[in-house]
Amino acid sequence: MKRNVVISIGIMIPVFAFSLMGAAFPDPPAEQLMPGARKAIAVLAGGCFWGMQGVFEHVKGVTDTTVGYSGGEKKTAEYEKVSTGKTGHAESIQITYDPAVITYGQLLKIYFSIAHDPTTLNRQHNDEGTQYRSEIFYGDENQKAIAEKYVAQLNAAKVFHSPIVTKIEALKGFYAAEQHHQHYLDTHGDEEYIKFFDLPMIAQLKKVYPDMYKK
Numbered sequence: 001m002k003r004n005v006v007i008s009i010g011i012m013i014p015v016f017a018f019s020l021m022g023a024a025f026p027d028p029p030a031e032q033l034m035p036g037a038r039k040a041i042a043v044l045a046g047g048c049f050w051g052m053q054g055v056f057e058h059v060k061g062v063t064d065t066t067v068g069y070s071g072g073e074k075k076t077a078e079y080e081k082v083s084t085g086k087t088g089h090a091e092s093i094q095i096t097y098d099p100a101v102i103t104y105g106q107l108l109k110i111y112f113s114i115a116h117d118p119t120t121l122n123r124q125h126n127d128e129g130t131q132y133r134s135e136i137f138y139g140d141e142n143q144k145a146i147a148e149k150y151v152a153q154l155n156a157a158k159v160f161h162s163p164i165v166t167k168i169e170a171l172k173g174f175y176a177a178e179q180h181h182q183h184y185l186d187t188h189g190d191e192e193y194i195k196f197f198d199l200p201m202i203a204q205l206k207k208v209y210p211d212m213y214k215k
Contacts, residue, residue: 025113025208026157028105028150039063040099042107043070043137043171045090046116047124051198052093054185055115055205060214061102066094067184068176070137077175085129092137094174102212105146108136110212112154112164114205119162125197134164137171144168 046052049067057065069077072088082089095107112118118134138144147168155164176182185202188194206213 025109026153026159028103028109029146029153031103031105031146033101033103034099037099040097040104041139042095042097042104042143043092043139043174044095044107044111044115045070045092045133045135045137046111046118047091047132047134048127048193048198049091049093049177049181050184050188050194051201052091052115053183054198055110055201056093056095056107057183058202058205058214059097059102059107059110060212061100062095062097062107064096065183066096066174066176067181068092068094068174070171070174071135071169074173074175079178079181082131083129085131087131089131089175090133090135091131091177092135092174094176104143105150106212108147108150110205110209111136112150112159112166114201114208118164118166119160121165133167135167135169137169137174139171144170 044052053065053067056062069082069087069089070092071090072082076082076087077089081087082091097107116124116134120134122128122130122133124132136143136147138147151164151166151168154160185194185198189199
């Protein structure tokens with residue numbers, strides 16, 4: 001399966017730029033690392049799940065990533081159905097991480113600053129539809145509070161040229177995508193969509209957050 005790739009003058013820069021023009025991206029609300037708690041889960045949506053997985057599998061403290069679907073019912077959690085934009089699902093990524101190494105808020109910092117553009121409604125790059133929306137599926141009240149505070153903080157600081165449109169809703173279910181979508185970048189790095197949109201995000205992660213990057 002190939003994504004739609006239409007490269008025009010208007011989208012010649014695949015990684016969106018901060019409106020802070022080089023200033024440090026704001027940190028999320030303070031959290032304590034949790035020694036001894038070796039596993040936690042975050043579920044995020046932000047456009048094509050290939051690129052999201054490509055970014056987060058290179059983040060220190062992330063121990064596993066799975067692409068899939070969230071927001072709709074189990075019976076419609078299939079790629080062809082989700083692609084209609086009528087299932088309620090968003091292409092999502094389930095991130096398993098070590099809270100002794102990285103916090104939920106730090107994952108959100110990468111999510112907002114590197115992994116996608118949170119100001120575009122129901123689209124990323126050339127991919128359009130509600131299945132490509134920006135959404136945080138929180139797993140508990142603590143994740144909800146951190147996400148809401150961080151979005152308010154970023155909007156108040158006018159980090160982006162436009163308001164953040166990221167939805168914040170409770171996680172009702174995560175359904176793993178078909179096997180051929182898992183770790184797609186690892187074996188399809190020569191595809192034009194991957195080279196133009198996804199690989200630059202990984203390069204940006206390494207450049208902007210070298211202390212958080214892993215090979």
